[in-house]
Amino acid sequence: LDPEEFRKNGHMVIDFLADYYQSIQNFPVRSQVKPGFLLETLPDSFPLHPEPLETIMNDVQTDIIPGITHWQSPNFFAYFASSGSTASFLGEMLTNGFNVVGFNWESSPAATELEMVVMEWLLKLLQLPPCFSFANGGGGVLHGTTCEAFICTMHAAREKILDQIGRQNASKLVVYCSDQTHFSFQKSAKILGINPNNIREVPTSKSSNFQLLPQSLEDMIKEDIEAGFVPMYLCATVGTTSTTTVDPLGPLCEVANAYNMWVHVDAAYAGSACICPEFRHFLNGVEGASSFSFNAHKWLLTNLACCCLWVKDRLALTSSLSTNSVLLRNKATESGEVVDYKDWQITLSRRFQSLKLWMVLRTHGATGLREMIRKHVKLAKEFQRLVAMDARFEILVPRYFSVVCFRVSPSVINDDEGDANEFNKKLLQSVNATGRVYMTQTIVGGIFVIRFAVGATLTEEKHVLKAWKLVCDHATSMLCKLN
Numbered sequence: 471l472d473p474e475e476f477r478k479n480g481h482m483v484i485d486f487l488a489d490y491y492q493s494i495q496n497f498p499v500r501s502q503v504k505p506g507f508l509l510e511t512l513p514d515s516f517p518l519h520p521e522p523l524e525t526i527m528n529d530v531q532t533d534i535i536p537g538i539t540h541w542q543s544p545n546f547f548a549y550f551a552s553s554g555s556t557a558s559f560l561g562e563m564l565t566n567g568f569n570v571v572g573f574n575w576e577s578s579p580a581a582t583e584l585e586m587v588v589m590e591w592l593l594k595l596l597q598l599p600p601c602f603s604f605a606n607g608g609g610g611v612l613h614g615t616t617c618e619a620f621i622c623t624m625h626a627a628r629e630k631i632l633d634q635i636g637r638q639n640a641s642k643l644v645v646y647c648s649d650q651t652h653f654s655f656q657k658s659a660k661i662l663g664i665n666p667n668n669i670r671e672v673p674t675s676k677s678s679n680f681q682l683l684p685q686s687l688e689d690m691i692k693e694d695i696e697a698g699f700v701p702m703y704l705c706a707t708v709g710t711t712s713t714t715t716v717d718p719l720g721p722l723c724e725v726a727n728a729y730n731m732w733v734h735v736d737a738a739y740a741g742s743a744c745i746c747p748e749f750r751h752f753l754n755g756v757e758g759a760s761s762f763s764f765n766a767h768k769w770l771l772t773n774l775a776c777c778c779l780w781v782k783d784r785l786a787l788t789s790s791l792s793t794n795s796v797l798l799r800n801k802a803t804e805s806g807e808v809v810d811y812k813d814w815q816i817t818l819s820r821r822f823q824s825l826k827l828w829m830v831l832r833t834h835g836a837t838g839l840r841e842m843i844r845k846h847v848k849l850a851k852e853f854q855r856l857v858a859m860d861a862r863f864e865i866l867v868p869r870y871f872s873v874v875c876f877r878v879s880p881s882v883i884n885d886d887e888g889d890a891n892e893f894n895k896k897l898l899q900s901v902n903a904t905g906r907v908y909m910t911q912t913i914v915g916g917i918f919v920i921r922f923a924v925g926a927t928l929t930e931e932k933h934v935l936k937a938w939k940l941v942c943d944h945a946t947s948m949l950c951k952l953n
């Protein structure tokens with residue numbers, strides 16, 4: 471690595487990205503390319519000789535960018551946003567620049583200790599109970615994704631329970647979630663070898679806003695115990711993916727704890743909102759859980775990927791995941807005074823992830839981050855107000871945070887739910903095909919719903935108003951054709 475070449479080329483890429491952000495609104499938000507577009511464009515084989523960066527960047531512009539869906543566009547209202555920021559980007563640059571592999575304390579003490587500091591800062595910012603702090607036998611760690619947090623905590627839970635009931639009973643273990651829990655939960659359970667027939671999805675309903683109800687959970691647990699199964703793990707969600715509903719943590723933990731289960735609270739999206747005092751009550755009861763995670767890359771101005779996980783009993787996690795190779799033996803580990811994060815995650819190697827979060831927390835401070843959350847919630851409220859004012863539309867579930875779930879009402883089509891689903895699906899396709907905005911759908915209780923999810927860092931009121939006008943114009947023209 472030649473420092474002068476690094477400086478020159480680094481500036482070129484920064485300039486390229488600054489120009490990209492300046493013109494991001496000119497690109498279709500959702501990429502409009504057809505499958506195979508890049509496979510057909512790029513050469514079949516690798517270059518034999520070195521190529522200058524200018525040539526490569528030209529190809530990024532002409533070949534790569536058309537195939538990008540612009541998640542950072544202010545007109546991105548799909549899925550949950552992946553909010554980025556300059557602070558986080560610069561933190562990522564430092565991470566890449568240092569390029570250390572901090573699997574244990576000795577391999578880069580700052581990587582471990584900064585992560586510990588940042589996780590304790592976040593614990594305080596979220597007002598998580600002290601039982602999740604390093605000071606009390608718990609602790610926090612950065613994973614890439616929630617799926618990894620599920621896998622590691624479920625693994626810890628399984629080892630803990632098998633120590634009690636014997637390994638020969640592994641096939642009796644049952645895990646619980648609701649029919650609204652993110653599908654990465656099922657994936658994690660499968661990866662861990664939980665029998666797919668032992669993954670219980672507690673049904674939810676519109677009448678209770680798709681919440682996981684403690685009574686339904688307890689009924690299922692009792693049935694399982696009677697049938698000889700062993701309840702092991704429950705996932706409760708704060709901010710479900712479809713509708714952002716919030717499961718009642720306190721009562722759910724009470725049920726699960728009575729059966730000696732591990733409870734994980736997944737707040738992938740909505741966890742960030744809980745840094746605001748007015749949303750913190752959604753975490754009430756989290757003290758009864760065994761672990762808690764949220765994705766800072768969803769709504770805390772942190773570039774992908776960054777899942778923050780805390781556990782109450784760090785020994786349960788580390789004893790289930792630790793390895794003790796002679797290659798890594800060192801004095802610090804043997805002293806027992808340090809954290810070796812390799813024992814808190816799936817992989818051995820790990821990035822110096824905490825730098826970007828540290829940069830975000832310091833650059834924006836609690837006040838700046840709360841301001842960003844409140845702005846997005848305000849914009850979602852504004853969209854909700856516009857939908858509510860138009861009698862052709864309806865809002866399907868209450869808005870908790872920054873997502874509005876809406877549709878054209880069946881009453882303006884022909885009162886047929888099936889036709890309404892088809893109509894709304896076409897409406898969404900038609901709006902997205904313009905490339906001017908991007909929204910996605912969900913299906914809850916058999917109803918096709920358009921999700922309007924605010925969360926992109928650059929989104930302002932004018933983008934929300936423009937998106938609503940687009941939806942209205944397309945609905946009007948489609949309804950005219952119907953009549």
Ligand code: PLP
Nearest residue numbers: 615616617652654709710711738
């Ligand atoms: N949990 C919830 C509530 C989510 O909304 C998502 C993704 O949107 C996930 C988990 C999965 O997160 P990851 O992609 O980090 O595994």
